[in-house]
Each structure stands twice: as C-alpha cells, then as structure tokens.
Amino acid sequence: MTTGERPGTRPAVRRRVRAGRLGARTLAALALVGGAVLGLAAPASAHNYVIAATPASNSTLTELPKTFAITTNDRLLDIGDTDSGFAFRIVGPDGRYFENGCVDVEGPTMSTAAALGKSGKYQAEWQIISADGHTVSDSYDFTWKAPAGFTPATGTTKPPTCATAGNGSTAAASTTGTESGTSASTTSDALWIGAGGLVVVAAVVAVLLLVRRRPAPAADDADED
Structure with a gap:
C-alpha cells in the first residue's frame, strides 16, 4: 500500500468507475428501448393521405369530368363493399350541394358522379x-x-343520400369536411400501446439482469502493494 494512502481508497474509486460504466450501459439500453417504442407507435398514426384528386386542389376546371375522385397512397377499408363511412360532397358558391350522395370505392380510390x-x-x-x-376527412377548393352551352345542375339545399338499388332505402354518408385524421381506432391504438409496454418491461428486466449478472472481480477490491 502506498504511504499516506487511506485503506480502501483505490477500491472505492474503481467501484465508482464500474458504477459509471453500468450507468452508461443502462442509459444506452433505455435509449434503444425508447427507439423501439417509437418505432411501434409510428404505424398507429399512418393514415391514408391523398396523392391525386379530380378536380385537383386549387385548380380551375373548364370541362366537366365523368366522375370526381380522390386517390390515396394505400387501399381504402370498405368492409363488405358497403361504402359505409365514405363520403364525397361538392358544395357550390351558393352553398348548394352538387353530388348525389353515392360513392364508389375501388382499391385506393373513391369516386362520385360529377355534377356542377x-x-x-x-x-x-x-x-x-x-x-x-x-376515419380521415378533409376539404379543398377548386374553381x-x-x-x-353548358347546362348547370340545380343542386340541393341539403346533402343528398344515396338510394340503395332494389329496395329504395338510403345510406347516409356524413362528414364535416373540416378536419383530417381526427377520428382514431381505439382498438388498434391499444394494441400498439400494449406492445410498446411489453417492450419496455422486457428491456427493464434485461437491464437489471445486466447489472446483477456477476460480481466485480476480487482483484479489483484487493489492496496493491
């Protein structure tokens, strides 16, 4: 032992160094866990978004197309081919509606008959x-x-509903057209949150096992001559 050095000084310093290293490894593990949780949460907010529209946003239309349509980046979820939850409304400068309330969903595209x-x-x-x-909804303007020689449609004062062929019943399609992506699927979000929680628990257990897996070498605590 070096003259003037108090007993246990060097082992105490080495223990602090080891503790600092374990703390750094713990922080690194937690950082990895945070990245994993964020990676799991990302798909939960991956809503469809529009990649093409007829008419296009802020465009000037000079010829009436056969249909108005929007196409998104992914398929649309039309359960049972009922078009339930889908809507496409065209509101004129006088506040009248120029759609018939019916939509057609095919893959990533939703369309409706055009009338202005x-x-x-x-x-x-x-x-x-x-x-x-x-559910995702939004709106845009066009001119x-x-x-x-064009014969203008008269439109309606209230949003029309689509008459179901064969029985005369109607299927209402409602939307405010003022918000985008405000409605969430609580079931899918709960699944993603639950998966993230399991990852966190597993990582904490792994960190604890890493800290406790073996004692420090006996040589580290021995006094040096």
Whole structure:
C-alpha cells in the first residue's frame, strides 16, 4: 500500500468507475428501448393521405369530368363493399350541394358522379376509412368555369343520400369536411400501446439482469502493494 494512502481508497474509486460504466450501459439500453417504442407507435398514426384528386386542389376546371375522385397512397377499408363511412360532397358558391350522395370505392380510390352548377368557386369535402381503420376527412377548393352551352345542375339545399338499388332505402354518408385524421381506432391504438409496454418491461428486466449478472472481480477490491 502506498504511504499516506487511506485503506480502501483505490477500491472505492474503481467501484465508482464500474458504477459509471453500468450507468452508461443502462442509459444506452433505455435509449434503444425508447427507439423501439417509437418505432411501434409510428404505424398507429399512418393514415391514408391523398396523392391525386379530380378536380385537383386549387385548380380551375373548364370541362366537366365523368366522375370526381380522390386517390390515396394505400387501399381504402370498405368492409363488405358497403361504402359505409365514405363520403364525397361538392358544395357550390351558393352553398348548394352538387353530388348525389353515392360513392364508389375501388382499391385506393373513391369516386362520385360529377355534377356542377354555375361558374364559381366550389369546395370538395371528402371522408374515407384508411387501411388502418381510422376515419380521415378533409376539404379543398377548386374553381369551375363552365364551357359555352353548358347546362348547370340545380343542386340541393341539403346533402343528398344515396338510394340503395332494389329496395329504395338510403345510406347516409356524413362528414364535416373540416378536419383530417381526427377520428382514431381505439382498438388498434391499444394494441400498439400494449406492445410498446411489453417492450419496455422486457428491456427493464434485461437491464437489471445486466447489472446483477456477476460480481466485480476480487482483484479489483484487493489492496496493491
């Protein structure tokens, strides 16, 4: 032992160094856990988004297409081919509605028969069910410049409903057209949160086992001559 050195000084320093190393490894493990949880949470918010639209947002339409349509980045969730939860509304400058309430969902695309009134600024309001089960709705503006000889539709004062062929019943399709991605699927979110919790628990157990897996070497605590 070095003259003047108090007994146990060097072993105490070595223990602090080992504790610091274990703390660094613990922080690194927790950082990895945080990244894993964030990676699990990301898919829960991966709603469909629009990649193409007819008419396009803020465009000027000079010829009436056969249908109005929006196409998203992924398939749409149309359970039983009922079009339930889907809507496509066209609101004219006078506040009248120029759709018939019916939509057609095919893969990533939702469409509706096109009809417009007099020239002016219109608003398209839409609502879809994403592939992840979440409801997404939004709206955008476009301008209509009717060609010569065009006969404008009269529109309706209230949003129409689509008559189901064969029985005369109606299927309402409601949407505010003012928000995007505000409705969440609580079931799918709960599954992702639960999975993240399991990862956290497993990581904490792994860290505790790492800290306790073996005692420090006896040589570290021995006094040096």
